[in-house]
Amino acid sequence: MTAAGFDPEWLALREPADAAARAADLLDPLRVVLSRRQGTVLPRVDRTKGASTPGDSRKNRPLVTIRDLGSGTGSMRRWLSGRLGVPERWVLQDRDPELLALAVDDEAGVEVRVEEIGALSGAELVGTSLVTASALLDVLTAREVDALVAACVEAGCPALLTLTVTGRVELDPPGPLDSRFEAAFNQHQRRHLLGPDAVAHATAAFEARGATVLTRPSPWRLEPGPLTEQWLRGWIGAACEQDPDLTSEAPDYLRRAGELRAVVEHADLLAIPGERT
Template structure:
């Protein structure tokens, strides 16, 4: 999970010190864990095991997994806890060396084997897929929406060419439902979407871009809705952090004629958050790309 994970529509820091990024990743960890699709993970494991030549991983040969934009290692730990006895070995890829150190340590503490860590981005994935050690599965979480379109297309191309599954969890779709509703919610959502695509990031269109690129290459695609459902009692700290990022993104994306309306909306909502009076649903999707031989299954 990238340190940018959650920027824009899902809240959280868009940049800043690694310590703040780690704090944000830890805040969202429980919501992420309960939202990701265990069904798609099961399918990803089955595809990875079927595609691998030689002894089946169930016979004791580990699956080798690359976590792209691993952040503090939450996605990898989630996979390990749901591997149903299938051994795994890990390669962690992230542009932030300090987050890589955190991720490696936490994954080791969870009993997983980390073969390598690498400072880099999704564009470095082909080098890992073409290395001397076979890769069986690629995963990422809360990553796609902060990437530009060409990077998402290259990611799809790399895994399709290598014939390995790719599970991308928790990509925001742009839909946010606030309860109770407010007449300005739709305008604010549009303002947030403008901010999410600043600097070339795909934002809410990222999952569709991945699906289109993979489908054009003949890969199979499966997806599941994986929304966050934030409760002011259970998720108080995360909801507060998410709201701060969401409101800031709405203010940033508001046009001159919209700013006073959005500012008044943000103040109303801020009051509701402060007293535990706001529930939030943040839409995400999990997408699984399957190797070409699996496309029709």
């Protein structure tokens, strides 16, 4: 989570980078699982277009209900919709009603729920075919992640959880204090949240409950520009809050914002309860 928080302008700014980073190859095993559970023949999907090939009719195929947690303005739905080759029904869940209003401004047939993630239970997921989330796990506590995992496993519901930060950052051109800023930022996240430990924690929690877990890297690759500048301000600000001795170095780092390229490591996770892929 950056200093920009969940401001709609920040979410809009990062959406193209999010879409480019997500690990699309996790969709292949997910499509197999969804098709098997529906008892249908797996349609062929054009990965580049995210749509079924001509002649593949979706008529009379079971509707897949996808619940997107912490959905914000709906970027996950915009990326995933059509890529699974199944008819979809989306439930967008977020604690911020203003963000949800933006997510469904021009959309019909999308349900919204203003709820905290911690309120989710296995019983509430009955009838849900897939749980999704984007940039969520690292801003949850261990207890919240454990509750999410328990709910998915109890309901037998696969989970596609994308864009969780892993703590590694590479700046180009590099600076002498890059590793120190990185370590301070990671410790700042760990104060109350899982931060860069979230993928390992969620993987262990799912596997302890018998789920199959697949993970893939999903790095942001940032060029000089507004997104890199805003991300850098948030990264530097959190690091300085954690390690005040870095404050005197922050202006030099921020002055480099217009020339910096950055690789911000993330990971995507697909958990499949009760399956072996």
